[in-house]
Amino acid sequence: MDFKHSPADEAFRLEVRQWFKENLPRSMQRNMELGFFPPNGTDRRAFHRLLYKKGWVAPHWPVEYGGTGWTPIQQHIFEEESTHADAPYAAWSSTRLVAPVVMEFGTEAQKKKYLPPILNGDVQWCQGFSEPNAGSDLASLKSTAKLEGDHYIVNGSKIWTSEAHHADWGFFLVRTNTEVKPQHGISFLLIDMKSPGITIRPIIMISGSHTVNQVFLDNVKVPADQIVGEVNKGWGYGKFLLGNERTASAFIYYSRRELERARIVAQQEMIDGKPLIQHPHWARRFAQLDIELRALEYSVIRILTGERNKSDAFAVTSALKIRGSEIQQKVPELAADILGPRALRYFDGAVNPEIELASLMWPDYVPGRIHGALHSRAYTIYGGSMQVQKGIIAKAAFGL
Ligand SMILES: Cc1cc2nc3c(=O)[nH]c(=O)nc-3n(C[C@H](O)[C@H](O)[C@H](O)COP(=O)(O)OP(=O)(O)OC[C@H]3O[C@@H](n4cnc5c(N)ncnc54)[C@H](O)[C@@H]3O)c2cc1C
Incomplete structure (x- = not known):
């Protein structure tokens, strides 16, 4: 090759x-x-x-x-x-998650209505799949949508909904049939986030960021033509979407950039009068991560150039997600480790004057490092947790 x-x-x-x-x-x-x-x-x-x-x-x-x-x-x-x-x-949820589902399974009218404002950025979307008792076991979700005339009435609660507070619309998995096997009674519903009955409660993460929320739906009236594809077939559309999410979650570009940034930090921080990067312990950590990242990059390129058969696609996307998210955690951890106790000083990313002030005392590379390392804890959870991905590989690749 x-x-x-x-x-x-x-x-x-x-x-x-x-x-x-x-x-x-x-x-x-x-x-x-x-x-x-x-x-x-x-x-x-x-x-x-x-x-x-x-x-x-x-x-x-x-x-x-x-x-x-x-x-x-x-x-x-x-x-x-x-x-x-x-x-x-x-806008990731819009162009990468919901749009491909609308293109693949939506009606012509839905494509005309929803795709242009996604493209021009007028409408941003959030993903309402997970619930307080349905994350990995998504099929057990309990939010319901009951058909009344030409509308659905939606009730329930979604959690960890990224960017719901900025979103104009949301794509939701809801239960439309309670009488059948859980996977067979779920539908994929598009909901205007300004609809009466929607309440958004912020959840602040360990990094201090507000990116996720709990969303409550109380008797939300949704026109029936906002179901995508067939009623009760939403589980299949959700799986299609999650496959796309996992491939993109390898996030190699971001890890590569952060590794370059960490290298700059290690070139400027000194131990015993020598840049930290020249000390064998640190040089080894950089080399190890560089090798892991390169191996992942080549795997992604092999897939992009079609150098493999597609029969084990599920296992492959899960493997990429696992490796990608592990590396995505190791890189900011390395940067925080390099800074030692200085990394522990917490800065609020939302307060720019505080950061500008800090930059007068410390180099620019100090403020965001602990934030990045703490935020990275989420990478092995969202889009399907690490353990669940391993289960998928065991089943799809090895038939276990
Ligand atoms: C930052 C962030 C953003 C998110 N954004 C969104 C979003 O926009 N929209 C959305 O719908 N969801 C979102 N999620 C939710 C995410 O998809 C879930 O957190 C994830 O699927 C895990 O579900 P859970 O949190 O309920 O954990 P659980 O499913 O309760 O799992 C708890 C633990 O048990 C393990 N476990 C569970 N089942 C198994 C199994 N079968 N085998 C082995 N181990 C198992 C898990 O690996 C985990 O360690 C987000 C999550 C985070 C952290």
């Missing part, structure tokens, strides 16, 4: 790099540099619109819906360059 990209792809890389250099606002870049992850909602919305204007907001979409027509390798290069430029990512 030849790991070098073609001259055409390298020319494409330069074009993308130049565009980011000329167009990415410095303020957005700085927020990412500081390491407060995930990027804030305002930056993400503005970045989405910027990419939309350029025509680059949904490279993975088919061209007829507004995709770029890039090859998988070009999409990969674009993600690398975007992360390397310290760009925030565009």
